[in-house]
């Protein structure tokens with residue numbers, strides 16, 4: 001017997017749960033890609049995307065995942081031989097640097113490990129001694145592997161304190177539409193994100209937001225290619241140039257609906273919902289982990305992402321719990337990523353819970369109750385009652 005029949009719940013940190021409204025909006029005949037409703041829709045999408053990113057800057061849309069957006073961002077501002085500084089707090093900063101390196105860019109990594117935020121003193125020190133060689137600082141707001149949430153405004157302030165002119169380039173793949181992000185107010189020059197997490201649309205769209213200052217770097221960037229060039233994608237005279245070819249028709253309809261949903265709820269409310277649900281998740285895990293080895297990877301709640309929580313089980317029971325949840329209860333948790341070598345025994349110690357995008361209190365409480373049942377079923381040591389702690393957070397936040 002298994003208890004997994006019925007509605008399943010994909011609680012991995014992206015792709016996130018796609019709202020029925022988004023899926024229904026995509027379920028339609030292909031539109032004309034030369035004139036009519038689709039070409040008229042795209043400028044409204046870019047206007048609404050800018051609101052979600054809190055920016056007046058430009059945005060280019062690519063048929064790409066996050067890796068494509070990473071490459072697009074590098075291509076438009078850098079040349080082979082340029083130097084970038086990469087403060088790393090998990091797997092994804094290294095992933096972005098790998099791409100830059102392959103394009104001939106020299107990446108200086110400041111590695112702050114897997115359980116900490118960016119050390120701003122170290123960044124300040126490195127930038128202060130730089131003689132203008134560092135062209136950009138590449139950082140990730142929420143590293144999806146560690147669950148850290150870096151303070152991007154503080155990073156900007158640090159660059160300003162030493163008067164460094166480098167571009168500030170931020171990966172918001174796992175944070176846009178989940179955690180507060182203020183592109184203009186925080187002085188971000190380039191921001192990348194994708195469709196499949198906080199934007200609740202299937203994987204396949206990559207977005208690159210860029211300031212006028214970043215666009216000036218495009219004048220001399222030698223990594224740029226026809227497909228990744230961001231300029232023709234902003235307000236082009238011919239519709240096909242938005243996408244350098246055929247538009248991602250159905251993704252655009254899905255995105256339209258997702259942006260409508262964000263607009264209806266209000267961005268501040270979307271952020272507040274994520275923050276409250278995240279606190280419920282932490283209340284449960286922190287309580288369960290008060291006995292035994294289970295713990296939230298980021299010990300300091302102030303540094304935790306509101307969209308994903310990375311967990312350490314302290315034994316191979318991490319994988320056992322994940323498998324139990326999926327096969328016995330219909331709840332899919334995320335694998336641990338970048339925490340241990342894939343072929344090591346330690347790999348089984350880690351797992352993650354995604355709580356991003358189209359997620360509400362009953363989904364999170366259901367997932368947590370399922371996890372508590374799983375902890376018992378796989379016999380992982382824990383303090384019983386985490387679900388009550390989570391329920392208390394939800395009740396307190398919503399008391400009339």
Ligand SMILES: Cc1ncc(COP(=O)(O)O)c(C=O)c1O
Pocket residue numbers: 013014065066067068092140142143144145171172173174194203
């Ligand atoms: C923070 C972050 N950056 C980049 C990526 C890469 O995105 P993709 O897998 O869509 O290429 C991911 C994927 O999860 C991510 O979480």
